[in-house]
Amino acid sequence: EAQVTQNPRYLITVTGKKLTVTCSQNMNHEYMSWYRQDPGLGLRQIYYSMNVEVTDKGDVPEGYKVSRKEKRNFPLILESPSPNQTSLYFCASSSTRGHGYTFGSGTRLTVV
Amino acid sequence: GENVEQHPSTLSVQEGDSAVIKCTYSDSASNYFPWYKQELGKRPQLIIDIRSNVGEKKDQRIAVTLNKTAKHFSLHITETQPEDSAVYFCAARDLNTGFQKLVFGTGTRLLVSP
Numbered sequence: 001e002a003q004v005t006q007n008p009r010y011l012i013t014v015t016g017k018k019l020t021v022t023c024s025q026n027m028n029h030e031y032m033s034w035y036r037q038d039p040g041l042g043l044r045q046i047y048y049s050m051n052v053e054v055t056d057k058g059d060v061p062e063g064y065k066v067s068r069k070e071k072r073n074f075p076l077i078l079e080s081p082s083p084n085q086t087s088l089y090f091c092a093s094s095s096t097r098g099h100g101y102t103f104g105s106g107t108r109l110t111v112v
Numbered sequence: 113g114e115n116v117e118q119h120p121s122t123l124s125v126q127e128g129d130s131a132v133i134k135c136t137y138s139d140s141a142s143n144y145f146p147w148y149k150q151e152l153g154k155r156p157q158l159i160i161d162i163r164s165n166v167g168e169k170k171d172q173r174i175a176v177t178l179n180k181t182a183k184h185f186s187l188h189i190t191e192t193q194p195e196d197s198a199v200y201f202c203a204a205r206d207l208n209t210g211f212q213k214l215v216f217g218t219g220t221r222l223l224v225s226p
Binding site: 033044103106 | 113118156158203215217218
């Protein structure tokens, strides 16, 4: 089944403790992206990647890192999480510029 | 950069009525406009999209219209059903640029009452 898989689905952590949210797609998509969803603000892009080793900042990149060492994987790294990073995170991928993204199931992160 | 505004933020209709959600965009270079439906606790899912060389596109009960001159596009849902209740997001993107920057509106919560 073609899908984007995120892990974990839920995560509660403490301020400053490094964490990684994994994202993997099995559709051989070139393009991958991370979004955060907050009430009243919609979906805001954090980082995106056009292909292996090609990444760039979205609208809200502060406090986040990404890497794209393999085509299928695009992990999101929070080196020192803070409470304002409490949010619902979605990974997404796309095969070409002409199609919309396929989203993962989401990761609900709470930083206390 | 691109900015997408979406209205209304909430919309309540009776089953069988039509619903219209409107979005405006700022970047005239944007040429791809998808719509996503997000049910409670679920991921956003693409329901319909339109490119700037087309003025209207239909898929059963849903349709999208695009006015490039005014830089706005709309989602139309006819004969609404309770299962249409969800949050709907519009988005815009310039397919000619070298990156995948898809900018979303803030969402419309649609409630269809039986």
